[in-house]
Amino acid sequence: MTAPERPLRRADIRREREAHILKAAEKVFAEAGFGGATMQLIADMAGLPKANLHYYFATKEDLYRRVVRNIFEIWLHAADAMDAAAGPAEGIGAYIDAKMEISRRHPFGSKVWASEVMHGAPVIQDYLETTLRDWTEGRCAVIQRWIDAGLMAPVDPRHLLYMLWASTQHYADFGHQIETLNGGKPLSDRDWAAAKRSVKGLILRGIGLPAPSGKQPPDAPPGSRRRDAPAPARD
Amino acid sequence: MTAPERPLRRADIRREREAHILKAAEKVFAEAGFGGATMQLIADMAGLPKANLHYYFATKEDLYRRVVRNIFEIWLHAADAMDAAAGPAEGIGAYIDAKMEISRRHPFGSKVWASEVMHGAPVIQDYLETTLRDWTEGRCAVIQRWIDAGLMAPVDPRHLLYMLWASTQHYADFGHQIETLNGGKPLSDRDWAAAKRSVKGLILRGIGLPAPSGKQPPDAPPGSRRRDAPAPARD
DNA sequence: TCAAAACCTGACCGTATGGTCAAGAGGCAG
DNA sequence: CTGCCTCTTGACCATACGGTCAGGTTTTGA
Known part of the structure; x- marks a missing residue:
């Protein structure tokens, strides 16, 4: 003792x-x-x-710099989810999960990050030009490889990444708006699950994959339903 | 004269x-x-x-209030694009076009709007609770009708809207980051066209529609391909 | 036990900010 | 021309801000 x-x-x-x-x-x-x-x-x-x-x-700026770098680390770490994956379904699905979790668990950090970038990244411009650029190029290469291997639809990897960032980060940055549209109440566990499911479903379908492959507990027996033919779109 | x-x-x-x-x-x-x-x-x-x-x-706040309301009007007007449409392909496609155009033409306003919402909407909370809420419910109903009519996949209309907002607004709010990742140069006309195409492609596919129906010159004969099986991508 | 180091804080300072004001400049109607 | 109203502006004010500092308290290592 x-x-x-x-x-x-x-x-x-x-x-x-x-x-x-x-x-x-x-x-x-x-x-x-x-x-x-x-x-x-x-x-x-x-x-x-x-x-x-x-x-x-x-100084105030020192303090701010530390806050920004902290959230940047977290933000970057979410990439790990994408690394270990064999294909786009797990990789991108896991990345969405990770980033949604960040939006939920670190709403303040997310906002600080958004604010920093919006104002021209005065204190982390160097990180954007080095770490983030490298990171982005790496992921784009991975995605491109998936495309070349025929594992997903041929989308521009860069804009896919932007959409991933935007869609997930939105739940933190615009959380107040979402809360207002949710009747003034914060999203419940169920709401967050639905949000994750929606984002994953939309994006995975968007890149040509059939369904949110991962965990999908209480909905339908896995593999029993396909919704690919959405009434041939009518057009 | x-x-x-x-x-x-x-x-x-x-x-x-x-x-x-x-x-x-x-x-x-x-x-x-x-x-x-x-x-x-x-x-x-x-x-x-x-x-x-x-x-x-x-006062400074008066000035700020006016700026915020101005951009809110523009933002809301983009909805008109969605109204005149017969189905989801044109409606959502046009809405994406309109919102991307806003991000491009009003990057400052977009940022002010994002900032306002991020900080808890201190000056336009009432608008969020009235105008925006009504607007949102109206669009959700439209989308739900499309779903019920079998014109698109059954996604949660609310989260679809969030994704539309997020994906398009991202090009304004995070424009600095995008520019940095674009080699430090602003997006060219061609880049913006590619961005629009990517966002539209991803989302329209995400809601179960085959291709960016509108203008889409060099890709594939419309209606001739389905890519439900994830393998045959590569086309 | 003791000196040195680390830590804490009330009081203070120079500056920059939002906002005011009074004295004018400009133009329009009669 | 003349009186009146809108517009313009340099000078000014009270406040609040980021930051400093001297002097105190606590902790540490020997």
Whole structure:
């Protein structure tokens, strides 16, 4: 009972406090934007005196930069879901799941990220030009390979990625609008499941795959129904 | 030549000046956010002394409110494209075209709109709860009717709308990111055409329609191919 | 036990912001 | 021309902001 008794050494405390501040900052930046956020608001949200913030983060911009980089890491990590996949159905399906989960679990971070990019990426332009560009090219290559292998319809991989980003991120960035259109109530577990299913269904069909292959519990016996012939579209 | 000689009466001048200021304000709000925008910046952008802004718009918030409402009108008007259509192919296709055109022609307004919603719609919450809600319910009903008539796959109309909004708006809101991934250059006419085509193709296929029905010159004879089996892509 | 290091915070400062105002410039009707 | 109303603007004000700092408290290592 000596080791786990005091696991909170100096460095741990510092890391903990920083994380606490970062969480408060993320929320305030998301709700007010960089310009609208004030150190005082963040301090209040974190329950600390303003001067203490400046002890851990020299400037407002430093704090903001840390918040943005944090969410960028998470955002980028969602790619892992796509890597391990054999084909487009699992790969893109898993990626959609991962990104929808990010929108749900990190709505503030998502908004901060959106805001940052919308305002011209003043603090992460270099990341866009290096990490993100590499990442994007890698995924495009993978998708192109799937297309060449005849595993999916020949769509422009770049615009497919944009659509994936847009469709999933929308549930965070425009969450307020969605909530309003949902009768003022936040999406329930069921709603989120339906959202995921809709997005996956639309996109997977959009790239020429028949049905949301993955988990699809309470709906119909798998494989028993096809809805490919939507009444030959009438046209 | 007496009537059109001086069409600029007092009221016209006022309207003209207001429009000029609104345009400058839209850009500044889009680039800096509401909190980051300053009346001085807007004044400089408009080439006017700051005090003159306050003659036309009492407060920064008034100015902002006007900008937001303007873009909301445009945004809502894009619906007209969907109304006149007989079926989902033309209706949704035209809507995508219209919204992509908005993203292209009004990138600043789009960003202001996104920012407003992201921050909880402080100034247009009432619009969301009335106009937008009615609009949305109307379109959902139309889409549901199409589904019931067997004209498209049975998708959740609400999530389909979200995807339409997200996918098209993305090209404005995340335009900077797209530009960066495009080698730092803005999308060309050709790029925009490809974007439109991709979005339309993905979504129309996503709702069970075979091909971007409208203008689609070089691809395949319409109606001659079905690609339900995921293998035969490659065509 | 003790000195040094890390941490905390109330009070303070220079600046930039949204907004005001009073004094004019310009133009229109009579 | 003349009086009146719209428009324009430089100077100004109170406030709130990001950031600093000196002096205190707690923790750490020896």
